[in-house]
Amino acid sequence: DVKVTQSSRYLVKRTGEKVFLECVQDMDHENMFWYRQDPGLGLRLIYFSYDVKMKEKGDIPEGYSVSREKKERFSLILESASTNQTSMYLCASSKGQLREAFFGQGTRLTVV
Amino acid sequence: TQLLEQSPQFLSIQEGENLTVYCNSSSVFSSLQWYRQEPGEGPVLLVTVVTGGEVKKLKRLTFQFGDARKDSSLHITAAQPGDTGLYLCAGLVDSNYQLIWGAGTKLIIKP
Numbered sequence: 001d002v003k004v005t006q007s008s009r010y011l012v013k014r015t016g017e018k019v020f021l022e023c024v025q026d027m028d029h030e031n032m033f034w035y036r037q038d039p040g041l042g043l044r045l046i047y048f049s050y051d052v053k054m055k056e057k058g059d060i061p062e063g064y065s066v067s068r069e070k071k072e073r074f075s076l077i078l079e080s081a082s083t084n085q086t087s088m089y090l091c092a093s094s095k096g097q098l099r100e101a102f103f104g105q106g107t108r109l110t111v112v
Numbered sequence: 113t114q115l116l117e118q119s120p121q122f123l124s125i126q127e128g129e130n131l132t133v134y135c136n137s138s139s140v141f142s143s144l145q146w147y148r149q150e151p152g153e154g155p156v157l158l159v160t161v162v163t164g165g166e167v168k169k170l171k172r173l174t175f176q177f178g179d180a181r182k183d184s185s186l187h188i189t190a191a192q193p194g195d196t197g198l199y200l201c202a203g204l205v206d207s208n209y210q211l212i213w214g215a216g217t218k219l220i221i222k223p
Binding site for chain 2: 098
């Protein structure tokens with residue numbers, strides 16, 4: 001059974017903390033993505049990667065960075081967490097021309 | 113800016129009723145995907161439509177891609193409580209292979 005696994009389902013962090021969200025996929029997919037999901041706003045792309053050590057900014061990269069040292073792992077970093085980064089974070093991977101996405105279970109992050 | 117508008121945003125109906133969810137854009141997509149997301153989980157791919165005018169069926173769910181590949185619809189026949197969830201459409205843009213996401217339709221089926 002193919003899988004995208006996110007390291008935590010729920011996280012509570014304090015303002016100003018550095019936060020790491022980890023994502024691992026076992027499907028040998030080239031493409032990996034980080035989205036945030038807020039009610040009424042749909043999925044917004046933060047960063048994506050088409051290959052190891054490669055990263056591209058999405059629509060809302062401010063306040064975030066990413067790391068992809070291995071093909072199966074894509075990490076999202078909040079350099080200094082702020083309350084407006086409280087959200088559901090979704091990692092996805094895809095392969096091929098159709099870019100059909102496989103998602104992790106999501107991490108609900110609360111910044112207090 | 114490419115947009116994908118979904119309607120309605122919210123729909124609450126009784127078990128056994130039929131419903132249609134729409135996904136519209138002024139942009140042309142090379143393909144369009146539909147996902148369902150349950151509370152606290154990530155979206156799960158239901159179907160991909162690729163050809164203009166294409167119709168795909170998944171049990172009681174019927175998906176259609178518009179002839180001009182700018183819009184799509186999802187029709188559910190005899191809705192059941194298990195159909196409850198957030199339905200998302202996503203269009204694939206040819207030029208950069210990016211997915212453009214709709215904001216979603218929250219569907220509640222009452223027993």
